[in-house]
């Protein structure tokens with residue numbers, strides 16, 4: 001299979017073997033987490049309580065529910081948007097246009113769910129069918145990736161991603177071949193990155209909260225905190241939806257199994273792990289400790305939002321008064337790099353804020369189980385790896401100017417540590 005010209009990018013994720021291992025390991029990990037979260041000992045590293053049979057995993061109703069959810073989110077995506085944003089310049093010098101109506105989709109979904117629940121929709125029954133739902137989402141991600149792989153066979157070379165076109169079927173299937181697969185103006189990757197998975201995640205959290213209220217009379221303080229923190233995170237991502245257009249997922253990575261599974265299955269079913277854990281393992285939490293955890297989340301959010309907004313404002317308009325006084329380094333591309341403000345503290349201040357929030361999401365679950373800290377552990381690994389990929393791409397893009405930035409700002413994520 002021919003590679004597009006100049007796309008002999010170095011293989012990532014351990015090449016075809018690594019990709020094959022991840023394609024097996026990620027779904028297995030997700031099912032392991034779903035099973036142990038509801039088991040008595042809730043041991044992250046122990047064996048699952050039992051191995052579910054196909055009859056417990058497969059349900060045509062769960063598949064129908066997942067497809068309906070995707071259909072609903074697609075319909076909301078197609079509603080008129082308050083703004084249409086242009087993406088980064090592509091290889092052929094064109095720019096794609098993207099609707100900015102993610103927050104509107106979240107609000108409309110909340111309204112529909114609210115109406116549904118008051119009309120008797122049994123949302124609190126959702127936790128009972130998480131296993132078949134996760135199985136259906138995984139199936140959809142596999143089929144989706146396969147169709148996207150086939151679609152890329154007829155795509156022009158200019159539409160292919162720099163990464164996932166090595167010629168190795170497994171590797172390319174995992175990473176994704178086409179950069180911005182679209183059906184007419186419907187951008188499949190952009191849609192999946194923010195809508196069904198993220199909104200699905202907070203919906204699952206809400207269902208877990210409602211089931212806890214049914215079981216114990218009212219939701220616990222720990223459950224409120226986890227729901228509140230994660231709703232803030234998802235609301236923020238959709239409010240600042242345009243910022244996703246500059247992430248490496250949109251600019252650099254193709255849309256293959258990694259993102260399809262990540263967006264549609266991994267995010268809703270593993271990011272809701274803390275709420276799942278709390279439903280089956282209630283944790284006492286007093287107001288003083290809860291206030292301290294809120295403070296940790298607020299500090300994390302302040303850094304995360306401050307850093308992301310500073311970079312986005314600077315990238316949109318470097319002479320904006322909010323960033324005009326910051327010190328910068330010029331690069332040969334004409335773009336400049338910030339070396340003061342948040343981006344002068346470490347080279348990825350937004351990751352630092354994100355990790356502090358991840359800690360705050362786990363703390364309400366107490367310190368006697370490792371399971372609710374899975375997200376923090378996985379996320380640290382994801383961000384360290386992501387930071388490494390980004391550094392390599394920036395070095396390629398900015399050359400000596402990037403080296404100068406690394407000299408001026410030596411720490412990557414945690415000041416004086418890493």
Ligand SMILES: NC(=O)C1=CN([C@@H]2O[C@H](COP(=O)(O)OP(=O)(O)OC[C@H]3O[C@@H](n4cnc5c(N)ncnc54)[C@H](OP(=O)(O)O)[C@@H]3O)[C@@H](O)[C@H]2O)C=CC1
Nearest residue numbers: 246247248308311336337338339343350351354386390394
């Ligand atoms: N919850 C989750 O699962 C995940 C969350 N995230 C979060 O999403 C957000 C976006 O992350 P991500 O896309 O990885 O990366 P970043 O938002 O950090 O973007 C990296 C890019 O920023 C630009 N940049 C880097 N340094 C500077 C500088 N000093 N001055 C100006 N521009 C600079 C470069 O692009 P250029 O120069 O081309 O503009 C670089 O490629 C983060 O907050 C992250 O924490 C990310 C992944 C998963």
Ligand SMILES: CC(C)CCC[C@@H](C)[C@H]1CC=C2C3=C(CC[C@@]21C)[C@@]1(C)CC[C@H](O)C[C@@H]1CC3
Nearest residue numbers: 026193194236237244247249258262263266267
């Ligand atoms: C499990 C796989 C190895 C990797 C899957 C990765 C995906 C789950 C993540 C890749 C980048 C993501 C981003 C977000 C969610 C997770 C995925 C899809 C955000 C939308 C989360 C909210 C932030 O405000 C923006 C993030 C952009 C990147």
